[in-house]
């Protein structure tokens with residue numbers, strides 16, 4: 107049986123950080139766009155907070171970061187992990203991205219990492235526009251549909267592209283920002299990260315649903331797909347102990 111997404115995130119909350127790579131280059135870009143003063147921001151769809159933590163690390167003292175997620179288990183994990191904040195305030199909030207619990211024009215910035223494909227994008231952007239100050243910013247970090255298709259899973263894992271029909275193309279995100287009235291695209295940065303893994307590590311990631319896409323397979327389907335993936339990789343790479351591939355992501359920098 108395939109699982110619904112809230113159940114998926116509830117099940118993997120504890121292990122989520124070990125299953126996914128956390129990349130710091132987008133944080134460096136975000137930092138370069140933020141004013142150097144205490145700020146009030148929110149990380150939406152923060153999950154266990156692995157990126158919230160990185161955002162916090164580049165904020166000035168006396169800043170506040172609201173960590174917002176719809177899933178209680180993910181947020182509970184965040185509360186367990188983000189202990190010390192060095193003069194910055196972390197405020198975990200359970201809320202859907204489409205109805206943010208903030209007053210109008212309250213925030214300096216919003217971030218969202220690897221989550222926007224779970225949101226109703228138009229309603230989320232409407233909320234972004236409502237809650238960020240004039241000249242405030244939003245940073246939307248995601249794998250686009252085309253990046254997903256070019257990746258190791260999209261290329262070698264049967265059914266991955268067909269199942270993963272939630273991700274937005276770069277064009278559809280750009281169009282959603284343009285039609286949001288009041289938000290403009292400041293810039294778009296594409297990242298390529300080189301990964302190196304053993305075949306067994308990749309298989310473990312699929313079995314443990316490191317991308318929620320794998321939760322869209324039923325058990326038999328996933329087992330069969332993993333076997334085919336294994337064969338495809340062995341055809342493509344000489345050494346199953348040394349698989350190199352690229353992961354790609356895009357950062358949309360949005361100005362109110």
Ligand SMILES: C[S@@+](CC[C@H](N)C(=O)[O-])C[C@H]1O[C@@H](n2cnc3c(N)ncnc32)[C@H](O)[C@@H]1O
Pocket residue numbers: 115150151152153154155156157174175176177180201202203204218219220221224225226
């Ligand atoms: C793939 S995880 C990403 C978590 C985190 N940003 C990261 O990169 O580690 C997606 C997160 O979005 C949350 N989420 C999904 N739909 C949501 C919604 N409509 N509103 C708020 N959070 C949502 C999930 O509970 C999950 O924690």
